[in-house]
Amino acid sequence: MRETVGTKVIKWFYGIRGPLDEYRRNEINRIGNNIAIFLLMFNLLLAFIASLIILATDNYEFTLSVVVGSMLFVVFGIYIYIIYEIEHHRLAQVDIDAKQVVKTKKKIFKKAIGLGVYFAVGMYCLNILTDWLPDRGSIVPLLTERSRVIEAIIMGIYFGSAMMLVDFHHIKKNPERIDGRASSIWQQQKRWSIICIILIVAALFAICLF
Structure with missing residues (x-):
């Protein structure tokens, strides 16, 4: 069965070689769901905090710095989480x-x-x-x-x-x-x-x- 573009992108993003079997697909779905839920909660909290900073300081440059810095920090943390899950469950292991x-x-x-x-x-x-x-x-x-x-x-x-x-x-x-x-x-x-x-x-x- 020929792989779709979406499957190739998923395998490339997670560094998976070989077939994307049911076990790997389920684990990837679990990791993706955890990240999606966390990002939804983080974005709501970040928007609320940014609004408070603007109302309190009226400093848009400082608010932008806080938002961008927080997003970069979260992206780095998510990358570490993905690496941990891939290594822990051996999703990228090649036989x-x-x-x-x-x-x-x-x-x-x-x-x-x-x-x-x-x-x-x-x-x-x-x-x-x-x-x-x-x-x-x-x-x-x-x-x-x-x-x-x-x-x-x-x-x-x-x-x-x-x-x-x-x-x-x-x-x-x-x-x-x-x-x-x-x-x-x-x-x-x-x-x-x-x-x-x-x-x-x-x-x-x-x-x-x-």
Whole structure:
């Protein structure tokens, strides 16, 4: 049976690989319902508090800061909750054959590179936008500032590496069936990946210093 777009989005959001069976679907529905109920109550409470702040202080900028800060804090908390539930109920765990371990980890490595690039570009654009909006002067100096590029690259490397380690953690395999040659190949790839990350970070710090 072909997966719908909604199912693909759900699997991508929760980091689930393989079929979305009844157990995983029920757990995802439970997590989503808990989040929806909490957000409904939080939005009502936040709207009430924001109204009180405006009536008491007549300071709209302060009220906006409180609302935005509270929403960001809640989003971060919800993300932590989702990670806990996924790990606790092993929703993202992948059962693979020993022969597919190296191939699966190659896909994860390529995916991590793509996520790191997307995150770096997104943070680079967001950083420039937040600095440009208050004054709205020339945007060219912001685009060519070296520290911004280096900061975005470092954040992309760390984000991609973190996502790669999380995906590696979700792989379940039988150690007794692992092919020695496949394991040796992966160890070499892992070693070179770590060396490349270290060299990139060292080069970026050298550029910052000189």
